[in-house]
Amino acid sequence: MNAPLDSGMNMGSQPxxxxxxxxxxxxxxVIQREEGQRDVFCGLTSIVWLHRKIPDAxxxxxxxxxxxxxxxxxxxxMIFAEPRFATAILGERDLAGMADAxxxxxxxxxxxxxxxxxxxxxFLVGSCPSEVIKLDLDNAADRLNxxxxxxxxxxxxxxxIETTFTEGEDACLKTLVEACPEADANAEPNLLIVGxxxxxxxxxxxxxxxxxxxxxxxFLPSKSTSELPAIGPNTRILLAQPYLGETLxxxxxxxxxxxxxxFPMGAEGTRAWFAAGxxxxxxxxxxxxxxxxxxxDRARYSLEKARQELDGKxxxxxxxxxxxxxxxxxxxxxxxxxxxxxxxxxxHQQIMQSELQLLPSDVELRxxxxxxxxxxRCVASSPDITVxxxxxxxxxxxxxxxxxxxxxxxFTPIQGFEQACDLANLFxxxxxxxxxxxx
Amino acid sequence: xxxxxxTYEGPSHVGAMRIAASMRDVHLVLHAPQGDAYAxxxxxxxxxxxxxxxxxFTTFQAKHLGGDTAELFQSRVKKAADLHSPxxxxxxxxxxxxxxxDDTAGFGKRLDIGMPLIPLDLPAYSKRENWAAGETFYxxxxxxxxxxxxxxxxxxxKTGTRPTCNILGPTSLGFRNxxxxxxxxxxxxxxxxxxxxxxxxxxxxSDIARLGDADCNVVLYPEVALPAARLLERNLGQPYTKTVPxxxxxxxxxxxxxxxxxxxxxxxxxxxxxxxxxxSRSVDSGYLTGKRVFIFADAMHALAAAxxxxxxxxxxxxxxxxxxxxxxKAVRAKAAELGIEALITDQYLDVEAxxxxxxxxxxxxxxxxxHVGKRLGIGCAVISAPVHVQDFPARYSxxxxxxxxxxxxxxxxxxxxxxLEEHLLGxxxxxxxxxxxxxxxxxxPATGTHxxxxxxxxxxxxxxxxxxxxxxxxxxxxxxxxxAKAELSRIPFFVRGKARxxxxxxxxxxxxxxxTLDVLYDAKAHYGRH
Ligand code: SF4
Numbered sequence: 001m002n003a004p005l006d007s008g009m010n011m012g013s014q015p016x017x018x019x020x021x022x023x024x025x026x027x028x029x030v031i032q033r034e035e036g037q038r039d040v041f042c043g044l045t046s047i048v049w050l051h052r053k054i055p056d057a058x059x060x061x062x063x064x065x066x067x068x069x070x071x072x073x074x075x076x077x078m079i080f081a082e083p084r085f086a087t088a089i090l091g092e093r094d095l096a097g098m099a100d101a102x103x104x105x106x107x108x109x110x111x112x113x114x115x116x117x118x119x120x121x122x123f124l125v126g127s128c129p130s131e132v133i134k135l136d137l138d139n140a141a142d143r144l145n146x147x148x149x150x151x152x153x154x155x156x157x158x159x160x161i162e163t164t165f166t167e168g169e170d171a172c173l174k175t176l177v178e179a180c181p182e183a184d185a186n187a188e189p190n191l192l193i194v195g196x197x198x199x200x201x202x203x204x205x206x207x208x209x210x211x212x213x214x215x216x217x218x219f220l221p222s223k224s225t226s227e228l229p230a231i232g233p234n235t236r237i238l239l240a241q242p243y244l245g246e247t248l249x250x251x252x253x254x255x256x257x258x259x260x261x262x263f264p265m266g267a268e269g270t271r272a273w274f275a276a277g278x279x280x281x282x283x284x285x286x287x288x289x290x291x292x293x294x295x296x297d298r299a300r301y302s303l304e305k306a307r308q309e310l311d312g313k314x315x316x317x318x319x320x321x322x323x324x325x326x327x328x329x330x331x332x333x334x335x336x337x338x339x340x341x342x343x344x345x346x347x348h349q350q351i352m353q354s355e356l357q358l359l360p361s362d363v364e365l366r367x368x369x370x371x372x373x374x375x376x377r378c379v380a381s382s383p384d385i386t387v388x389x390x391x392x393x394x395x396x397x398x399x400x401x402x403x404x405x406x407x408x409x410x411f412t413p414i415q416g417f418e419q420a421c422d423l424a425n426l427f428x429x430x431x432x433x434x435x436x437x438x439x
Numbered sequence: 440x441x442x443x444x445x446t447y448e449g450p451s452h453v454g455a456m457r458i459a460a461s462m463r464d465v466h467l468v469l470h471a472p473q474g475d476a477y478a479x480x481x482x483x484x485x486x487x488x489x490x491x492x493x494x495x496f497t498t499f500q501a502k503h504l505g506g507d508t509a510e511l512f513q514s515r516v517k518k519a520a521d522l523h524s525p526x527x528x529x530x531x532x533x534x535x536x537x538x539x540x541d542d543t544a545g546f547g548k549r550l551d552i553g554m555p556l557i558p559l560d561l562p563a564y565s566k567r568e569n570w571a572a573g574e575t576f577y578x579x580x581x582x583x584x585x586x587x588x589x590x591x592x593x594x595x596x597k598t599g600t601r602p603t604c605n606i607l608g609p610t611s612l613g614f615r616n617x618x619x620x621x622x623x624x625x626x627x628x629x630x631x632x633x634x635x636x637x638x639x640x641x642x643x644x645s646d647i648a649r650l651g652d653a654d655c656n657v658v659l660y661p662e663v664a665l666p667a668a669r670l671l672e673r674n675l676g677q678p679y680t681k682t683v684p685x686x687x688x689x690x691x692x693x694x695x696x697x698x699x700x701x702x703x704x705x706x707x708x709x710x711x712x713x714x715x716x717x718x719s720r721s722v723d724s725g726y727l728t729g730k731r732v733f734i735f736a737d738a739m740h741a742l743a744a745a746x747x748x749x750x751x752x753x754x755x756x757x758x759x760x761x762x763x764x765x766x767x768k769a770v771r772a773k774a775a776e777l778g779i780e781a782l783i784t785d786q787y788l789d790v791e792a793x794x795x796x797x798x799x800x801x802x803x804x805x806x807x808x809x810h811v812g813k814r815l816g817i818g819c820a821v822i823s824a825p826v827h828v829q830d831f832p833a834r835y836s837x838x839x840x841x842x843x844x845x846x847x848x849x850x851x852x853x854x855x856x857x858x859l860e861e862h863l864l865g866x867x868x869x870x871x872x873x874x875x876x877x878x879x880x881x882x883x884p885a886t887g888t889h890x891x892x893x894x895x896x897x898x899x900x901x902x903x904x905x906x907x908x909x910x911x912x913x914x915x916x917x918x919x920x921x922x923a924k925a926e927l928s929r930i931p932f933f934v935r936g937k938a939r940x941x942x943x944x945x946x947x948x949x950x951x952x953x954x955t956l957d958v959l960y961d962a963k964a965h966y967g968r969h
Contacts, residue, residue, distance in 0.1 A: 037515070038498040042474020064534035064563060066450040068443050070477045082788070088440045092564045095538070104440040111442060128472045128535035132504070160474025161501040161535070372522060391479030391491065398489035 028356045029365045031347055036370025039391055040320055040345055041074060041407075042160030043168025044127065048075045049411065050172055051084045053196045054221050056120040059085040060112065061158070062105065062135060063127030074407075084119070086112070090129055101133075105140050106147070113151055120150070121225040123172065126157035152225065154179055164345040166243040166321045166410065169196060173247040176221060176228065177254065183232030185255075190216035191281050192229060192256065194248075195241030198413035199223075205264075205416060208295065212278055212286035220247075231256055236280035238273065240264065240415065242355075243322035245348040262354050264415040265323075265423060266330035267299035272354070295417035303334060306424035309431065311336035316383035318392060319343040319369050320406040327387070327409065329358045335424060339363045340383045343374065385427055402430045445787045445807060447762040447825055451561040452533040453478050454571030458579070458663075459529055460492035460611040461639040465579075466525035470512045470536035470543050473498040485828050486612055495519040497536075509541040513550060520552040527583070527644040528556045529575065534563035555644070557582050569662040569737070569763060572610060576639050577666035583647040586674050602701040603633040605653045607668055607679075608660030609640040614740070614824040616640065616660070618837035623659060623684065626840045630694055632701065639663075651675050655700045659683065659839070661739055662763065685743035686751055687713050687844045713844040719751055730855060733758035733799040735782065735790050735808055736823030738766030740838075742773050744803045744822050749777070751844075752851055757797045758782065760790065798937070801854055806830075816936065818854025822847075912950045917943055920955045927959065941966045 044067055047059045061067050068087035075083070088108045093099040105124070113119065122144070124137045137155035144153040156175040158168035173194065183190070191214055193205065202219055209217050218229035229235075233255035239248065242263050252258065261276030262269040275287045286292070315337050317324040324344045331337040339359070343366040349356075359365065366374075378386055379399055386396055386403045393403040404427060414423040452469055459467035460482055469475070476496045482488045497515045499508045520528055532543045544558030557578050561571045606623060609616040620640065627634055635653035636646045650656075656671055656679040658664045668679040678700045684693035691707055698705035718724060732754045734744045738761040748754040759774045760782025761767070767783045774781035782793050791811045794802060802812045802819040806827040812819035821830065822838070837843040838850075919927070923942075930938050938959075945962035946954050 037495055038473045039476050039479065039496075040473050041477055042472065044474065045477075062440075064450065065443075065446060065448075065567065066452070066475055066534050066563070068446045069449045069453070070474060072445055073477055073481060083444060086442055086444050089443050090440060090564060094440055095564055099440070101440070108440050108442050128474070129538060131501075132535055132538045159501075160472035161499065161504065164473065389480075391476065391483050394483040394487055395489060395491050 027361045029359050029361050029363045032364070032366045034343070034366050034368040034370045034374070036368075036373065038164075038345070038369040039318075039371050039389055040369070041165040041389070042070065042128075043158035043163025043165065043171060044070055044125065044160075045074045045165055046158060046168030046172065047071060047085050047125065049196055050169060050221070054121070054225060055084075055223070056118070056225050057084065057123060058112065058116060058119040058121070059123045059125055060109070061085070061087040061125045061127055062130045062137060063087050063090065063125075064129045065089055067127045067129075084116075090133075095133065101135055102140055102143070106144065109144055109148070109153075113148055117150075120152065122148075122151050122153045123175070124153065124155040125168075126155065126159055128159045128161050131157060131159045131161060152179070164322075166241070166323075167246075167346070169241070170244050170246045173220060173244060174250045177231065177247060177250040180220075180228045180254075181230045182254070183230035183235060185233050187230065187232055187234050188216055189234040189236055189281060190218055190229070191238060191277055192218050192220055192231065192235050192251075193238050193240050193277075194220045194251070195239055195244055196221065197240050197415055201413050201416045201419065204418055208274065208292055209277065211291045212274075212289045213283045214278065214281045216281075233257075238277045238280060239351065241323075242326055242348070242351055243346075245346075245351060248351065260351065260354060262329070262358070263323075263326040265326050266334045266420050267296055267303060267417060268334055269326060269330055270299065270415070270417050270420065271296050299417040299420040302421035303424055306421065306428050307335050309428045310424065312338065313384040313431070314338040314340050314381075315427070316340040316378050316381060316386045317342045317344075318374065318378070318386070318388035318406070319345040319366070320387075320389050321410050322346060322348075323406075323409055324387070325352055325355045325359070325365075328363070329355050330423070331427065332360060333358055335427075337427075340381045341366065341374075341377065343367070343369065345369070385430060402434050404430055443786075447785050447787070447805065447807065449478070449481075449568040449825075450534060451563050451566045451568060451571035452531060453481070454568040454573075455529065455531050455559055455561055455575045456482075456492055456494050457568070457572050457610045457612050458575040458639050459494055460488070461609070461641070462527075462579075463641060463643040464526045465493060465529065465644065466519055466523045466527075467492075467494045467529040467531065468497070468512075468516045468519050469494060469531055469533055470497045470499070470508075470539075470541060471533035472535050473500065475533045475535075481612060481826075485826055486831055487828075488611075492611075493523065493525070495523075499536075504539070508536075508539055509546060512536075512541055512543060513546055516546075516550055517552060520554060524554070526554060527579070528552065528554055529559055529579075530556065531559035531561050531575075532563075533561075537561075537563050555582065570765065572663045573666050576607075576663055577670060579639070579644075579647055580650065580667040581670060583644055584671065584674075585648070585651040588651070588675050601631055601633045602655075602703060603635045603653045604655050604657050604697070604701070605635050605650055605677075606637045606657045606659055608658055608664035609637065610660070610663055611640065612824075612826055613640075613660060613663070614737075614826055614830055615836065615838045617831070618835055619659065619839040619843065621835070622837040622840035622842050623657070626684070626690070626694070627657075630698065630706070631703065632697065651677070653677065655679060655697070657697065662737065662766070683739050683743055684839050685740070685843065686747035686847065687715050687841075688750055689743060689746060690840055690844065713841045715751060715844040715848045718848050719753065724753075724852075727852065727855070728753050730754045730800040731757045731797070732801045732803055733794050733797055733808075734803045734822075735760045735762075735794075736803065736805055737761060738763040738770055740823035741770055745773050745777065747847060748803065748851070752848075754801070754851075757799050758793060760784065760793070801851075803851065812854075820850045820854055822850070912947055912952045914943060914947055916952050917946055918953055920953055922956045923954045923959045926956055938963070 051059050094101050124141055126137050141153040141155040154175045156171040231254045235256035237251055237256050237258045259276045259280040262272040264270040264273040278284050278286050322344050324342050328339050328342040332339050341364040347367045386401050387406050390405055393405055396403050413419050456478055459465050479491055482492045497512050499511055503511055530543055559575055609620045636650055656668045656677050658668045658679045671677045680696050682693040682696050684690040695705045732748050734741050741761045745756050745759050748756050756777050761770045762785040771781040787807055794811055802808045802817055803822045804819055805823050809819040809821055836846055942959050942962040946958055
């Protein structure tokens, strides 16, 4: 806790340009660094989709009333009767040392486990307050594992001082990797697809890989916490989400090999992603498999109408989910959109390498945020669409801009061939709405 | 540590944000990590504000800890002052920054930014949103309003001038505050009282400096305005109103109280032209009589709803509670007056359990209770914060004053089945159309509702005709005789679930394993005797 970070948004003093790969003809764009006020969610927000993706897990935030309020505001108030997440709110007694924080955690967890016998895995989730008072949740998890037989207890931090929005998923999956069983060094190679995907997309991908001869295929997170995939030197990793730097490091530590690829957004991105997965499993020839080819053609065909609507239109990305770069690549490459500015809270250069090479070399590419300056730039550049967080959307609309909420891009199934059109339509709809309204 | 699933109130820095966002020409700098900026969306999404709230977050990160968070704070304050040049700057800390002990107040005071600056103390681990809104408003008034009585004759007594008041309490993100304020302005106009300043909503710092010019203060929302109103009474001798004009009776009382403070004649009949009294008396409303309501809300809306439900709707109040511990005393007193025990909690599961236990016909609550009601199959009218996008309707829809009483009548009736409809259903219940539950109505009480214990205790003698009592029958052992089952299916769908539940409970408690027609009607008689 509070250790210097080698990820998150802390870039240290690394060079700021993307590394040039030898076979790359075009120059990769320059990344400008921006510092200032940020308008982003913290990593706790990831719990909103993580708890749905892992149905036998419970997420217990050790934090403040702010953390509880953030979660319910981001989740949309009260969709679920009794959700599988909660906050243990620190009070004055805990802070003044009148109550032993670890005893309190034990008490709250016992209460919870009693109430929810269906829970198989419990995540203790750190927050800013728990980090600042240096509450050791790893330690607490170890202790609780000894006292609760039927629940596996893990911990990670979703604090705003360390994580931005989707980085909460990164922190969670990193912990899950550490909990995965060790695969034998001689085990048959398996392909591990890492990152939360909608179930329907997971099924599509599984079907396609199976058809192409990749039989040993696992997903992380797995649907049930009792079926965590084994990981070892013969595990080959394909990232389904771009914001998983820490998870990737943890996987590398276990000897697994990463196969960098474009992210599966749009027809081209998805095809390149499958190609990397197939190559990882020595099935590169299968890229011409009729099933894959048919899906690719269908995706391209499905994008034609959206392309007519979006070709030549301009777009501006506020930093939010780290999906900005793959999205910008898809929108410029496949739909002909112009990129006014692409900002991301953090740019992991290794993971983003192939994506960056496909962006126009003169794109305004930014890491970090200075909210007021960026808002002014956005309005001045008058983009046709602006992708931004929930707090900014209406004020920008009121200034005459058309916006798309970035959080919708995280909650909606957008990856894969069959969703390419849905993804494009997320950008068509706000423009369509503007042209319809005559009031 | 307190296990919390959903919270009724936000953290204290949201209360401060609400005050800053209410006013003109004020900016707030909050020392907070990046994630705390989520609170912006409450304003821009729920209330559909066209501007971000006037708040700068320092958004410190882990790399700033143990060194330059204080520096970061100071540079953000300076930058915000330059960029926005407000006429008043507020500075405060959220929960995490409070732990850093950066002494935001001290730094704030020492900074030379060429404008008034008020440091706020917002204890995040012991206080909440509403308290902090009240405290922030109090601090602004304390710093900017005059501290002594202006040296002039009392205004109300000057011949030819109308008496004046300030309206204190309306805020950004306040439940129905936007429309309540319009309605109260209209009411004051009609009784001949001028308004000097409305605050904090739409007030500028210079307006706060003029508060002393009024003869008295109208406290519209005590949780926000009470600390400031008490201060103004102490310093300036300005009296303030204690009645909140929610409902017909309270609106009349409010007018009388205000006119009393101002020394003018209250002409009630002329102004109170609400439709509520007649609508409540019209025969169509007969079916509302004795409907059992459970009330849970912020304190002032809970108290007002209890009075309206009892006196103006003819309901029975079977539950009353609030999540605002600071006002527990008043709510307990009101509950005692109604012969029930108050529920003071901010644990949502406790509220759900209490509602389920008392199985009311109607809930008057918050968005949380609306969801509880959905699960239990009980209608709910939303009467209080926490706010939801639905609480900012496009149409004019106050809850206060005369039009507010009209709105409340509709609001408090709507979730119940319409009166005539209920009669017709009773009349035609033999028809097959009424034998089955239309799924889209969702009026079936779900499992988990219980018959009221109180009724049970009051009626110990009723089971005379029940045969074959055995002490340890459980709900699982129960079976229904054919004739009883057939009869049950003739009961209208919207009460059938409750009838079954009551009958089974009645049978289990008397150790009867077979529900016969007699048992059914004994149970009906038992529960019908209130
Ligand atoms: S930023 Fe920190 S304090 Fe704020 S909600 Fe996130 S974890 Fe909690």
